Amino acid sequence: MDLRAAAVSSTAQPRFYAARLAGTSVFDPIGDAVAKVRDVVVVPQSRTSARAVGLVVEVSAKRRVFLPITRVTSISPGQVISTGVLNVRRFEKRTGELLVIGELLDRAVTLNDGSGEATVLDIALDQDRHRDWNVSRLHLRRRRRGSSLSRLVSRGETLTVELAEVSGLYGSQAEQSAHLLAASYQDLNPADLAEIIHELAPKRRIELAGELADERLADVIEELPEDIRVEVVTGLDATRAADILDVMDPDDAADLVQELPDSVAAHLLNLMEPEEAEDVRRLLAYDEYTAGGMMTTEPLIVAPETPVAHCLAMISREAIHAALASTVHVCRSPLETPTGKLLGIVHFQQLLRERPDRPVGEIIDQDKVAVEPTAPLSTVTREMATYNLVSMPVIDEDGRLLGAVTVDDVLDHVLPDDWREQDEPPPTTGQIDLSEIARATARDAEDDAATED
Incomplete structure (x- = not known):
């Protein structure tokens, strides 16, 4: 079976595996590629059930939007076919929704047969007779007894089980590994990764920041809104935060230090490399809205x-x-x-x-x-x-x-102080419908039907 979309024969139940679906092209009815799949959005129905409500897809300019599952007409190997109309509003996860790739992969679950714990490698969704896609199976790797919940055992046995055979998938006991999350975003440019970090919960922001290299994190922090930037830096260990300031452009480091509480700023400046700290202190002597306050001290x-x-x-x-x-x-x-x-x-x-x-x-x-x-x-x-x-x-x-x-x-x-938090205008070309109908597309079937009317 090809697990990229995991469409099976006509005599078997339609099924796809979420992790294998990532990167698959989304086509409109006439065969034009309009997006790529990045995640699957599910809503838990009970302790042992969850229903897919849509896909997170990436369109032009790496913009991530929501594609309701009711607009998906076919999922087959290497392709997803939709009705061709996409809601151009940027995707925002709603209360009760979970991202399969972004939140459920790499979680630790307990096998109900008493054989121990396992790590989720992939999640299968089956289509029922009502054409709903439901979480049905988990592809797992066993953990060795006594191993840390945060450590994946590379040589552990892999197995596929029914969802009802495990517990803890939707609980808070084991979140997705920040390392895996960082790896999944390694190809994003700093501005796009900053948008994703902005949407995460505060605890997850710090976890993800801890997995990024100093230079990478410095680039991302420069793209964050002021309040989130301060939150991330103050949430890091002081020595790590000083290392981040060391690798930032001096002018950006000075802007950030200016936003921090005075006691925190003074402490981090003392932990920085003396030469880098001196550059920052020199820039802090100028008013923010002057050439001295905006300049970098390291031109060519x-x-x-x-x-x-x-x-x-x-x-x-x-x-x-x-x-x-x-x-x-x-x-x-x-x-x-x-x-x-x-x-x-x-x-x-x-x-x-x-x-x-x-x-x-x-x-x-x-x-x-x-x-x-x-x-x-x-x-x-x-x-x-x-x-x-x-x-x-x-x-x-x-x-x-x-x-x-x-x-x-x-x-x-x-630009306005909050320009990073303002949603960008929708694209005006390509295969995205920019009408009021498309903008009003809702996630549930009732709103979706109303939009089509």
Whole structure:
């Protein structure tokens, strides 16, 4: 049997396995792919029963929406066929609903025959004569006696049992492993993962944060709303929180420290690496809505004799984001902020047009545009718009480079404080129905039928 959708022969009961269904394409009736399955939403009916109410599917721009099970006309190997109308509102789990992949996989259950405990590897759903999909079987791996509930025994026996043969699946005794949850989101970009963390319960946020590498978590924290960002950082061990601040861009770290309670902020600054903490303290001296408050203290800086090839190698590093990589700052020694005198800047397009061995000091942009650290946000935005810049140097009264303001920093300060929590407008192209009917699609059969009318 192909477990990706686990459609069986016409003489057998229709069945699919949830974990194997993840990633399967959803097609409309004319055969166009409109989404991919990411999870199955179920509602427990009793201690030994649960009914599927829909699928969480991913459409354009990695937006996750709800597809009611009543709109699914077929589940077969490698494909799910729907009526072609999707509700474009972002998926939000309702009270009483459970995500099979996101919450039930890797839970510890107790076998009712007294043979011990097992870990859920996959969950099967069968279609009954009323065309409802119900949780029917569990694919499990036995745990060794005496092992921790949080440790999966790799060589344990696997078995498939009826749902009634186990207990504890819907209880709170064993939640999904945060490690498994983190692994399932490893391909998401930081902004999308931040959205998912935002929707989790506070306890789960901390568990998931604990499974992410420092650099990954730092990138995600930068994309979270202020209150959730503070909650995550204060929920971490202080040493881990300081490590996260160390790997964040200095300007983002300073913004975060500013949001923390004073006692917590002071403690974390003392735990940070001295050089990183000094950068943050320097930025905290400026008002948030000035060039000094928005700038990063780690722009790309080179000496005038540096060859073009070296500059290109610097901007090609994966750790350098696009706005910072757009500009190389040419300065006299020292080459760490605050530097010697800023001689000028060179844009990456100019570097691409020059021979690799040419000294970068020979191709400096003579129309140097820079601001002082006390320049207000309005001045910074006007200058960047006037000269079509994505990065602008910040200098002191002696012409020394202090840092650079990038366009993403400006947008963070121009947009409303709660912009990360506002739902994005629905897409206007593709196979998604944007009518009022689609937007009003409900999850239960009664609302769904009303919408179709």
